[in-house]
Amino acid sequence: MKGFSLRSKVENLPTAADVKALKPLSIIGGLYAMTLDMFVAMVKPPFQWREFLLQTWFVARVSMVPALTLSIPLVVLTSFTFNTLLAEFGAADFSGTGAALGAVNQIGPFVTVLVVAGAGAGAAATNLSHRQGVSRRLRLRKQEPCYRHGVRRPNHHCGQRRADRDRLRSPGQPRQGRIPLVDIGFRAEMSTIPTSRSAGGPRVRR
Structure with a gap:
């Protein structure tokens, strides 16, 4: 058929991310991917x-x-229960074996699922998220011309920005001694850098 493209038809189909009710399915698909x-x-x-x-x-x-x-506490509870049960049958000598089997067969998977898969995976995901945030912040800092390797170094771009601010300043407005700079990052923290002599203040070296 003329003008028919299977790829375009498939690309135009709605995905799970486009439908609000199917967004959990897209998350599950991302997990498998x-x-x-x-x-x-x-x-x-x-x-x-x-x-x-x-x-x-x-x-x-x-x-x-x-x-x-x-x-x-689970091993103590299991050992106490097995000791009481084996004592009723007159087989108290097997209490140690029963406690070991109960701890390994029953408590081992329980602790593995709750602790290793819960606390361990949660801590690993938090560590990975922190690494991604730090790498993204450093990447954004490198794109800023006033920053090189996380340290602010003056160059012609920063000087041009200061010149633009001075040109836009009204004639009667005194020049400020500190210029707020936006720290490129997630929190966009404001930092002040001394640049020149404030009105009535001491001289600050550049």
Whole structure:
């Protein structure tokens, strides 16, 4: 058929992100896409062994204390219950074996799901989000002509900006000693940099 393009028809179809009721499905699809990218990156060189070891130790360090605080009372409760039950049957000698089997078979998966998958994954996601924020802030700082490697260095762009502000200043308005500069970042914090002599104030070296 003339003028028919399957690709254009497919691209014009509504996606899950376009429909508000189907947005949870788009999030689930993104999870599967990220999982597929992870499996591809696992077998694709170069292998990030250092990052793997750091993240493994990070998850173990974060999950160690919650796992102990959750498993100790459950192991005590399981041991007490098994000891009482085995004593009724006259098999109190197997109380240690029963407590070990109960701790490994029942409490192990419970602690793994709640602690490792909960606290460990949450801490890893927070760490990843912080890294993305820092990298984005540094990238935005590098795009600002007044900043080089996070340090403000004067150049012709900054001088041109000061000249433009002085030109727009009214003749009767005194020149301010401090010029507010917008810090490029998520919080857009305001910082003041001394530039010249204030009205009635001491002289500040540039």
